[in-house]
Amino acid sequence: MANKNLFTSTRGKKLPHADSHNLAGGRAYAFTAQHALAQYVATGCLNGTFYATAGEQLDKIIELAGQVDDHFLAKTAIYSRREAHMKDAPALLCALLANRDVELLAEVFSQVIDNGKMLRNFVQIVRSGITGRKSLGSAPKRMVQAWLNRASDDALLAASIGQSPSLADVIKMVHPRPKNAQREAFYAYLIGRPYDLEKLPAVVREFENWKINREGNPPKVPFQMLTSMELGKREWLTIAKDAPWQMTRMNLNTFARHGVFKVFGMTGKIANRLKNERLITKSRAFPYQLMAAYLNADDSVPNKIKNALQDAMEIALKNVPTIPGNVVVCTDVSGSMHGPVTGYRKGSTSKISCLDVAALTSAAILRKNPDAIVLPFENDVVKVNLNPRDSVMTNAAKLAALPCGGTNCSAPLAWLNKHRRPVDMIIFVSDNESWIDSSRYGSFGGGATQTMREWNQIKQRNCKARMVCIDITPNGTSQAKESSDILNIGGFSDQVFKTIAAFASKSLNPDHWIGEINQTIIKTPMKKIAN
Structure with missing residues (x-):
């Protein structure tokens, strides 16, 4: 037998x-090259995991990128940034595209490189030589110049936080041509060269004056520019009043330590900010980030704040399908x-x-x-x-x-x-x-x-x-x-739930997830970059 x-x-x-x-x-079962690339880019933070080192992930993404056409590479970069809310991987795809089709890169650049952190990521990756070149080249250089010149004053100030490379390094590297006297003074200020104080943007002038006399409330600059100084309860209260959503989520224990929640009305103000649906959506919050804030909040954080985090979680998960x-x-x-x-x-x-x-x-x-x-x-x-x-x-x-x-x-x-x-x-x-x-x-x-x-x-x-x-x-x-x-x-990200909902209702196109990525629209009008 x-x-x-x-x-x-x-x-x-x-x-x-x-x-x-x-x-x-x-x-x-092995994925196709397109599917595998999307999988790596939508989940990979280019750090070591249980089964693979950061270097192995990087090599795999570069290998898979070499097996797909330029348009799919561009669409995956947009999708991974706009829908999956990733940072390093979409910047890497743009850096790879810089070697393959600079005209296509120009079309997707502003959709993927949408803030100062992403700009610095892109420049860092290109300059590392890992994608085949160690200089930006004329076309990518013009894109970075255009990004700097389109960026609002607030966006540039926010981009000045961080190193390797710093925004100053990027400005020195590409030499953007300032569009007016104020931007010329601002560039000089950012790279540490002599500048005319009176020609700086108002918020920068306020910050420089406040550093000297410490009179009145701190100006509305990125909080990292303030927290590097010795601050009192009054200054922390001002920071907490004006803090953006992500900064609020990440600094609840710090606010508690500096007595912010002991001031009448502040607990309610911050709780309302945390569960504000518009701010949650704008911040591109991952639900797990709210979970982290909830789990890490110590006993000095009021229950009203912790309850607001749970309310925010319900909002962040609104796309979970029935x-x-x-x-x-x-x-x-x-x-x-x-x-x-x-x-x-x-x-x-x-x-x-x-x-x-x-x-x-x-x-x-x-x-x-x-x-x-x-x-x-x-x-x-x-x-x-x-x-x-x-x-x-x-x-x-x-x-x-x-x-x-x-x-x-x-x-x-x-x-x-x-x-x-x-x-x-x-x-x-x-x-x-x-x-x-x-x-x-x-x-x-x-x-x-x-x-x-x-x-x-x-x-x-x-x-x-x-x-x-x-x-x-x-x-x-x-x-x-x-x-x-x-x-x-x-x-x-919550995009996963949207895709599941479409699959459950049988409205997803026949190619499923990859078909969804292929439907991504590449071309977008150039717009001013706001913070």
């Missing part, structure tokens, strides 16, 4: 053979998910892990879909009791506290098959580095991943079922082969 392990019959359609291995060594039918959320709680979501960076590693983001995403989906089943998994499914009426923060904390083990993406699907649960939508939140099931079940059964085998059984009972695999780490493979009923997407 023939070997039963080799010739076991499989019900349903023929399963695709796994054609690759993931970083953990498990069998997997999905009809039976929804299952599979949350990866394995050991590799405990690495920082933005990677390891000496001196500035985030305390928020991939698991925190996965738990937050899962809890948010449960909040909008209270009848959903949440199946945390590592080697196998892990039991957890979640109340959909609890806050997103509470349920996320429960998920993040679960014990960890290896990664077995097929485990929750096997659980669903074992219990014969009806399914309409399955949502995975994982790093997709499944390896337990590869070793547990071997390489038989047609060479498909165990995830696809279990999915095939689910489809036997639930022919209209769909599956979304959200990957929150840089990756070039998946456990589930892309098809009409399987969506693979990377990232952790």
Whole structure:
């Protein structure tokens, strides 16, 4: 009799053979070059992760960029900045485009390089030589000059914060031609050369005068320009009154330490700012940043502020879809998910892990879909009791506290098959580095991943079922082969929820996520850069 392990019959359609291995060594399906590039750029912060160093990620992005055409490279740069809210990776794609099509770079430059931090990133990457050149070249130089001349005074002042390179370095490098006497004086001021004080922008004059006499309230300049000085309670109160949203979120403990919340009306003012929907949207806040602020707020921060952060979280998660039918959320709680979501960076590693983001995403989906089943998994499914009426923060904390083990993406699907649960939508939140099931079940059964085998059984009972695999780490493979009923997407901005909503409603174009990126409009009118 023939070997039963080799010739076991499989019900349903023929399963695709796994054609690759993931970083953990498990069998997997390789993405196309376009999909892999989008995945790396939408999730990669160019820092070390559990499975890959920063250098390995950089090399992979450059390799994948070489396999796609210039227009897709440009559209991915726009998408990763505008929708995925990334910083380093879209600047890297622009630097690569500078070597390939400078006319196309000119069309996308202002859409990707939209603030001073992004400008300095772009210049740093080009000058590093990693993309094939060590000088900007005439066309990119003109783009940087145009950016500087279009930027508002506030945008330039904000851009002056930071080093390697500093804004002064950039100005000295490209020699922008000032459009008037005020901008000429401002450039001189920024690079440390003699200037006419009376010709500086008003806010800069106020700052220079205030540094000398310290009379009245501090001027409305970037707070980093003030915090480098010795400040009293009055100065901190002024800073807190005028602080932008992101600065407020990041300095709640500092405000508490300097007595800001003890001043009548300030707690309410700052709470209202934190939960202001317009400001949250404008700041391009990641939901996990609110989670970080909430978890890091110490006992001296008033409860009203902490409640405002929870309200802000609900606003930041407004794009989480309500999905009809039976929804299952599979949350990866394995050991590799405990690495920082933005990677390891000496001196500035985030305390928020991939698991925190996965738990937050899962809890948010449960909040909008209270009848959903949440199946945390590592080697196998892990039991957890979640109340959909609890806050997103509470349920996320429960998920993040679960014990960890290896990664077995097929485990929750096997659980669903074992219990014969009806399914309409399955949502995975994982790093997709499944390896337990590869070793547990071997390489038989047609060479498909165990995830696809279990999915095939689910489809036997639930022919209209769909599956979304959200990957929150840089990756070039998946456990589930892309098809009409399987969506693979990377990232952790609210754009992920918009895409899931479109997939659930069957309004997503046939190419799914990559089709969405391809629909990105490249050309945009030049506009003044505001802070």
